[in-house]
Amino acid sequence: MSGFDKEWLRLREPADRAARSSSLVETVKTYIESHSPRVVMDIGCGTGSTFRTLSPLLADVDWRLLDYEAVLLDEAKRQIGPRDDVSFHCADLNTLDESLLENVAVVTASALFDLCSEDFCRRFIQRLARKKIGLYAALNYDGVMEWSIKHPLDSAVVADFNAHQRKDKGFGPALGPDATDYLSGLCEEAGFSIETASSPWELGPESEALQIEFLAGLATPIHEIGNIDPAEFKQWLDFRLSRVGIDGSRCIVGHTDFLALPNA
Ligand SMILES: C[S@@+](CC[C@H](N)C(=O)[O-])C[C@H]1O[C@@H](n2cnc3c(N)ncnc32)[C@H](O)[C@@H]1O
Numbered sequence: 001m002s003g004f005d006k007e008w009l010r011l012r013e014p015a016d017r018a019a020r021s022s023s024l025v026e027t028v029k030t031y032i033e034s035h036s037p038r039v040v041m042d043i044g045c046g047t048g049s050t051f052r053t054l055s056p057l058l059a060d061v062d063w064r065l066l067d068y069e070a071v072l073l074d075e076a077k078r079q080i081g082p083r084d085d086v087s088f089h090c091a092d093l094n095t096l097d098e099s100l101l102e103n104v105a106v107v108t109a110s111a112l113f114d115l116c117s118e119d120f121c122r123r124f125i126q127r128l129a130r131k132k133i134g135l136y137a138a139l140n141y142d143g144v145m146e147w148s149i150k151h152p153l154d155s156a157v158v159a160d161f162n163a164h165q166r167k168d169k170g171f172g173p174a175l176g177p178d179a180t181d182y183l184s185g186l187c188e189e190a191g192f193s194i195e196t197a198s199s200p201w202e203l204g205p206e207s208e209a210l211q212i213e214f215l216a217g218l219a220t221p222i223h224e225i226g227n228i229d230p231a232e233f234k235q236w237l238d239f240r241l242s243r244v245g246i247d248g249s250r251c252i253v254g255h256t257d258f259l260a261l262p263n264a
Pocket residue numbers: 002004009016043044045046047048049050066067068069072091092093094109110111112115170
C-alpha cells in the first residue's frame with residue numbers, strides 16, 4: 001500500500017499541471033512524435049494525472065498506465081473510460097515484467113521518483129538504457145517548502161519532513177529531495193541527454209483545500225521523526241492553517257521535472 005488516496009491526487013492535479021515545465025513537455029512531445037510506434041508507459045500513474053495532462057497534446061499514442069494500487073487504477077479506468085489506445089496494468093514496479101516495456105518510446109512518471117531508492121533507479125535506468133527508452137519524470141520534490149508568512153518552527157518542520165522523505169516508501173531508502181540529481185548522474189553515465197527544469201507549486205488562496213490537506217499530511221511524518229514536541233507542532237500547524245487563504249499568504253513547494261532522452 002502506497003497510502004496515496006484518490007482525493008489527495010485529485011486535489012494536487014491542477015497544481016501539478018500548472019507547475020510542470022512547459023518547455024520539457026514540448027521537448028518530450030517532439031520526441032514522441034518522431035517515434036514509431038508511439039507507445040508511452042506511465043508508471044505510478046495513480047488516477048491518471050499525467051495521462052490527462054499529456055494525452056490531449058499527443059496524437060496517435062498508445063498508453064500503458066501502471067500502478068500497484070488497484071483502487072487508484074480503478075479510478076483511472078473510471079475517469080478515462082474505455083478506449084482502444086489505453087491499457088491498464090496493476091503491477092509492482094519492483095517486479096516489473098520486461099514485456100510491458102516492449103516498443104515503449106518514453107516512460108513517464110509524476111511525483112514518483114522521490115519515493116524510489118538508489119538501487120531501484122539504478123536497475124530501472126539500466127533497463128531503459130538497454131532498450132533506448134526515454135524517461136520523463138515530472139514533479140520530483142526537491143526539499144524546498146517556504147511560506148510568505150514566516151513562523152520560527154518552519155525550518156525545523158521542513159528539515160524533519162525532508163528526513164522522512166528519505167525513509168523507505170516501498171523501494172528501499174527513498175531518494176527524497178535527491179531524486180533528480182541522482183537520476184541525472186545515472187542517465188548521464190548511461191549516455192542519455194538530460195534536461196531538468198524547476199516546477200514548484202506556488203500556492204495561494206485559489207488552492208486553499210490543497211494547502212489544508214498538505215499541511216494536515218505533515219503531522220504523521222513529523223511525529224514519526226519525533227524531533228519536534230507534539231504540542232509545539234500543533235501550535236505551528238494551527239498557525240499555518242489559520243494563514244491559508246488570507247491575502248498575500250503563499251506557500252512554495254519545490255519540485256524538479258526531469259527528462260532523459262536516448263542519444264540516436
Ligand atoms: C504521489 S503518487 C502520484 C500519482 C500520479 N502519478 C499523480 O501524479 O497523480 C505515487 C504513485 O505511485 C504509485 N506507486 C508507489 N509505489 C509503487 C510501486 N512499487 N509499484 C507501482 N506503483 C507504485 C502509488 O500507488 C501512487 O499512485
